[in-house]
Amino acid sequence: MYTFILDIATTASRRFRTRIQYRCIKIRIERARTSEEAMCRNTFCSEERDNISTLLEGLSEQERNDIHFAVFIAQTDPSVHFAYHEDWLHNLADEVLLYDLPKKKMEHVIELEKTGNSREKGLFDYTYMLKSCYEQGAEHIAMFEDDIVALDGWYHRAVAGLELAERQSTLQKASMDCKLIQYPPSSTTKTNDPKVLYLRLFYTEEFLGWNSEEWRTYLSYSLLATAVLTIALILLRCISRTAKKSMTPSLVLPIYAICLPLTILLFFAAGRTTVLSLPTGVNEMPRYGCCSQALVFPRSSALSIINLFQDKKLGFVDSLIEEFADQNGGLRWALTPSVVQHIGRKSSKGDDFGTASKYSMSVAEKLWNFGFEENDGEELRREHLEVIGKGIPPP
Numbered sequence: 177m178y179t180f181i182l183d184i185a186t187t188a189s190r191r192f193r194t195r196i197q198y199r200c201i202k203i204r205i206e207r208a209r210t211s212e213e214a215m216c217r218n219t220f221c222s223e224e225r226d227n228i229s230t231l232l233e234g235l236s237e238q239e240r241n242d243i244h245f246a247v248f249i250a251q252t253d254p255s256v257h258f259a260y261h262e263d264w265l266h267n268l269a270d271e272v273l274l275y276d277l278p279k280k281k282m283e284h285v286i287e288l289e290k291t292g293n294s295r296e297k298g299l300f301d302y303t304y305m306l307k308s309c310y311e312q313g314a315e316h317i318a319m320f321e322d323d324i325v326a327l328d329g330w331y332h333r334a335v336a337g338l339e340l341a342e343r344q345s346t347l348q349k350a351s352m353d354c355k356l357i358q359y360p361p362s363s364t365t366k367t368n369d370p371k372v373l374y375l376r377l378f379y380t381e382e383f384l385g386w387n388s389e390e391w392r393t394y395l396s397y398s399l400l401a402t403a404v405l406t407i408a409l410i411l412l413r414c415i416s417r418t419a420k421k422s423m424t425p426s427l428v429l430p431i432y433a434i435c436l437p438l439t440i441l442l443f444f445a446a447g448r449t450t451v452l453s454l455p456t457g458v459n460e461m462p463r464y465g466c467c468s469q470a471l472v473f474p475r476s477s478a479l480s481i482i483n484l485f486q487d488k489k490l491g492f493v494d495s496l497i498e499e500f501a502d503q504n505g506g507l508r509w510a511l512t513p514s515v516v517q518h519i520g521r522k523s524s525k526g527d528d529f530g531t532a533s534k535y536s537m538s539v540a541e542k543l544w545n546f547g548f549e550e551n552d553g554e555e556l557r558r559e560h561l562e563v564i565g566k567g568i569p570p571p
Contacts, residue, residue, distance in 0.1 A: 230326040246271035303485040318472040323520030329560035330515035341509040373506030377470035378516040381449045461510040468494035470516040513547040
């Protein structure tokens, strides 16, 4: 849920805070049916070349040729941004984009930049690039923040994830249509069209733990475990004479009073991501999805988000998107395992060591995907080369 601002050294004696910046990659995905879909990818422009290079490193020649890579310097005076003068930026990027605004609006952006109003300028910049990619005709628009690294093969996994998310969304829509035919809703009943709102390429497992809102579910699991144990003991007594004789109250009571509670506590202590981890593929994540480091929007959803941001004008990207989804529907999917990892330490929200921080770490430092760290680099490379050789994404 955090948008990040980084300190960038321009000289040995001067440091300035760079505002939200993005780079845009337009990707054409060649289909077997010979049609093309464009995917526009956006992110911050970072002082770390490694952050940019992880999105490009390892791409095949064909994959790179299918990419139009444009960098947006989201500062009113781009010359003060050190990267604007760096050869690597212009060599990597197909295009370097700058502000192109009417005079009155440009003056407002300059004022936001001077006052450090990141909530408004951050949303404005995000909207600016989202709209820019939308106007390019992109079928999918992916937004990346600069405090990330991507794994080898992220591209083909993201494409496969998009196809799977859209397929599952179509199945949900078909199922809903059948139910509506059988049980027509009343005129006052609001129905939401189950279409893809976004595909999340990064999330942190911290917010996917044992949340208090689901206590009824956890209680039912505990009661189920108790019932299973009770039935097992009763059956054992019925089947075995030896068990019937040995299972005295002095033996059964400790089982219920000590062993069963400890087993349940151990289950919860192990953590939800350990005992009930998300399966590989795409998973619906309507709640607790964090954060906005890497999101992919279908074209239709992007237009709705653009209109939302232009109407709100102030707020945090991820929070506004989740509020919109809760009110208007739209399926929120997440790619598992994450193909992007967060590496930032500072948050533009400014509350780095507020109530949400713990273990002597800032809020930003706790934004971490553990599943990402389980990847093996050599195995990822082999998978990527295999996909490139076949020319199709993995199932």
